[in-house]
Amino acid sequence: MRELKYFQAVHEATDLCMAADPSVYVIGLGVTDPKGVFGTTLGLEQKYGGGRVMDMPCAENGMTGVVLGSALAGMRPIMVHQRIDFALLAMEQIVNQAAKWHFMFGGRKSAPLVIRLLVGRGWGQGPQHSQSLHSWFAHVPGLKVVMPSTPQDAKGLLISAVEDDNPVIFIEHRWLHNITGPVPEGMYRAPIGEARVLRRGEDVSIVALSHMALEAHRAAQTLAREGIEAEVIDPRSIRPFDERTVIESVRRTGRLLVADTSWRHAGFAAEIVARVAEELGSRLKCPPRRIGLPECPTPTSPALASEFYPTAADIVSAACEMVQARTGRPAAAAAPHFSDVPDPSFTGPF
Amino acid sequence: MRELKYFQAVHEATDLCMAADPSVYVIGLGVTDPKGVFGTTLGLEQKYGGGRVMDMPCAENGMTGVVLGSALAGMRPIMVHQRIDFALLAMEQIVNQAAKWHFMFGGRKSAPLVIRLLVGRGWGQGPQHSQSLHSWFAHVPGLKVVMPSTPQDAKGLLISAVEDDNPVIFIEHRWLHNITGPVPEGMYRAPIGEARVLRRGEDVSIVALSHMALEAHRAAQTLAREGIEAEVIDPRSIRPFDERTVIESVRRTGRLLVADTSWRHAGFAAEIVARVAEELGSRLKCPPRRIGLPECPTPTSPALASEFYPTAADIVSAACEMVQARTGRPAAAAAPHFSDVPDPSFTGPF
């Protein structure tokens, strides 16, 4: 199958949805600019015109209300906030209004809108440009929340999100935009609410969200060399959440390791652990574990990036401990001086 | 010991803090009005003057920034939002700014502020006046989050919160304001980050937040009549969270039942279950359970209140199931027609 980068997959999904339905439009700070939100909206204004792809004032709260209103009027907006951190300004409109619109008017009107939220990371994004607050949205009935980890799912889930008549939060991790993977041509949908098993294995179930799914996949390869077969599951959607796939997996492996892109405390990893504990209780071979960020805001110094962000190596050592195999961290490949970028092509200032 | 109502305890704590420290001031919509935020700020303007107890414009976001700025200038503000739902407008200032101020400037300046957030319930508060989003705040490093369930702890924790040099979120459930309990005189502190064991028991540990602690206590009494001794724990603080008290309790009882005032999915109850599962794993006698709201916004119709809000009866039947005793719901005391008020004195319009 043809390979695309994640950002290209997001772009292609947007393009196809716009071609298929004239009510789909794209709005957000910078969606028409020369960077095109890390390439995801590049050229769409030229193709569909300024009436369908448009910049906006710096007013996240009000503009989310505007976007909601336009959805009530029959449009299908795709709104983009370049960081979740900026969308904190818009929580009222997202959570009180959009999420509840259908409910609070007794189902008379739905609010079909997609809000793309980007999780920043690297090159000193620091405390206010890197939060991964997906668990907040997952807590809110009325929203659907997806956070695909592969180009194929990015495309399939964005198409599903745009076609969904409910408000859908679509979370993209900045370190996924440049990964490459097979992406089918044309319109296809990834179902919202179904997990994807990225890798089969019998020894431990690693449930990993967004960018951590990538790290988990890497970890699984290392683990395989140590004789440990990890099953890697990307929930893809955290509301609705496909607990069956996770629980069936853990029922087989008896071990659950969850890796999240956010803080552990009161984060979504807790929900995954809780679901499994409620269902499988004492049938686990060892206590479940969570991997997440240390309980502090994101430090800016590049020297602290490797302390702050867990990686495949952390997943490997946790998994090793859980199966009571060798617990040593596998020798890391010659580490770059700083761990604040995913690859050498990722440089500042952004 | 002298008995006070919860709202009086909040009032007394505020009064004492204001008397002890001239930099403490109170600000919020309606704090000076004839209702005085359900009595909690009544008369304070008269006592301390309009320069220390003040109303404000309808501008939750900006005013939270103002309050933060005043804290940086050396004041110790107590801000009140009459509903958490309104504070959704202020998430940016609370989470990006106040929570991170000390961290992001390398500890050069702290932001000693208290934000009182009220959880609405009853008399048709409906979808936008009744959310209990404490788990959001608990997720954020830099904040402390308390939600006392007794008058004594309301006073002790509010004093601790005001004296704390960090931003503290103080969550009050509307159905607690009128409960009565012993409250010591004078200044005393309840430590932030220590759970309170409300009742000792050996059969099941019920960890219950805010108003659910009250329901859990009621449930425990019913359970005792059935021969089941429940331990009831009010965490009081959910960031920092006193996992030791909970884990030690469950280690003894072997059973964990968590009751939260919010939705289960991605809520704080998941964190409690996860902590216990990580620590005690397969040593539990039965799978842990959570009680929370059904996964929908709050319906307004009084007829749906009893369907929406879990009560002591739900805790009783869950606990019975867990200890494999009789599982029937105990005959409820002659139920009022509507379950949308805590007691007959609680009438609309608010």
Place this chain on the structure above:
Amino acid sequence: MSTLNSVGAQTEVQAHKKLARRLFRSMLRIRLVEEGVAQRYAEQQMRCPVHLCIGQEAVAAGVCDLLSADDQVMSTHRAHGHYLAKGGNLPAMLAEMYGKSTGCSSGMGGSMHLVDLEAGFLGAAPIVGSTIPIAVGVAFGSLLRGEDRVVTAFFGEGATEEGAFHEALNFAALKRLPVLFVCENNLYSVYSPLSVRQPPGREVFRLAAGHGIESRRGDGNDVSEVHAVAEEALQRIRSGAGPVFLEFGTYRWREHCGPNYDNHIGYRTEEEFRRWRTLCPIERSRQRGLEEGWLADAEVDRWSDEIRAELAAAMDFARSSPFPESRTMLDAVYVERKSPTSAKRRAA
């Protein structure tokens, strides 16, 4: 020529009278419904917060008279008058307040979440300021779809303190959207007077002017002035000249939330209330009608009877309707897509 002129003048006079009578009846209907709600409220069967608009009827009546069913209205916690004036279904409104399945929001929303899509009343919600950008978005969406309609956002002066208000105004001005912003300045936000919320001497409508938006203030207790000012505004908006902001001074008679009077509790004076009571929009209109001869007291009585009968029937409907089944609350969270376009798209 002179004959024609006088015929024209006569027609105009007739039209004026007809309009004045229509506005009067619209206000009267709002008043009587609100009073009916207030009366029944004490029975504690309408178990949700209600924000009555008694005293403020002229703004709703005067503005909504100028709107077609296709024009859209959005409002706030204090929405009853706007809903009724825009043609919202009365029985469904009352049933909503009683939390019944026949309510306009199927009992999910209560008094603070009114809706009547057929009447072009798109929704009301009680978070101060938040429906203003949504209303602007409806206008924007309509524009994108090539639909020709005006969207009116009603709100109180408290809402102009919220950032959302300003963000909405900036966008409406930027895109020259067909939005009528109607601010009912009743001097209070709950119990808080303007003096603790906005700088002295800076009139509310100046805020809109700051955004470059055409703005005016008028007497919100004079329904013909409201109508005249709104008519001019709507002409301007329909001509494509962009949004207009109107501030109407008015006064709420009863407590912020609930059915009672509360002048004794101390946030405002009985005297202030009495002064405003003499400016009752309905009484002023009645006086003028009697003077100008387009109204007779007998007619007022007849209309009152008609409205009371309508209200009684609506109350009966509301009170006898069933409560929603518990399943409905979970069913109402999400919509599953059933629209034909999606089927078509999926087939493609």
Place this chain on the structure above:
Amino acid sequence: MSTLNSVGAQTEVQAHKKLARRLFRSMLRIRLVEEGVAQRYAEQQMRCPVHLCIGQEAVAAGVCDLLSADDQVMSTHRAHGHYLAKGGNLPAMLAEMYGKSTGCSSGMGGSMHLVDLEAGFLGAAPIVGSTIPIAVGVAFGSLLRGEDRVVTAFFGEGATEEGAFHEALNFAALKRLPVLFVCENNLYSVYSPLSVRQPPGREVFRLAAGHGIESRRGDGNDVSEVHAVAEEALQRIRSGAGPVFLEFGTYRWREHCGPNYDNHIGYRTEEEFRRWRTLCPIERSRQRGLEEGWLADAEVDRWSDEIRAELAAAMDFARSSPFPESRTMLDAVYVERKSPTSAKRRAA
């Protein structure tokens, strides 16, 4: 009399010259530091987003010259100039950009989170608009404490689109707070021109006027005009007349974020950039200095050498400083209370 007068006039001329030289040197220092940062940035050792203010130096220099160390300043993502002009520590700023423990925020914040409490630079943060209400709060808190100081909030014209800006202005006007709002209108928010964000023909400073706040606009590339306008504003503020809003037109020369020029990527024209370049605030000031005789080219060279030496030393300090230890990030989250007042209060 005439002798006295002429002595007075002479003193005034001297003072003017001294001021002009000071402002020039302040701008020059900002420029050279920013250019130094730009040059070093390519080495990829300053690993955080930097927003250079090259081209906009006059606003920082002209305003901050009028502030005492006790007056407070807050800023945004584009803070280097404000920090330096307010007397912020240069080595600590550079060390912060390098993520070092000796940085002004101990490496936790980077270029977007500058602070120097001794200099009265209370903090900068990159969420657009958010530091404006915080600055207003600092003024409010100071007022409550009976302290006499002016707080200046610097921000871009993009920030005036945020609701937080309006909420802050309303409160500042309501309480007549001693706040100087300084908007640097550089025509762009990232790559977005004003035309897609604000209505045509509505000048930015009109927004503040709408709030009833005294407001003016000035040439942000003319440091003496900035100084004069700000001086008048500060006099007014210090007299207790409440806040003032100033809009200064200016232009950023380099890319929004980062060290390079980006006129080729398409969001603005090379021609527009060139036009603004001829309005370089430093060059204009230099020309005037040469004409008016308060500056000599030799002196500019000497100052440049001084500043370059200072910069080189600061760079050395920053580059040779150690990185923070990993423990520091967890230690910096909360403060444990050590203040004597609390001990006293606890004992009580």
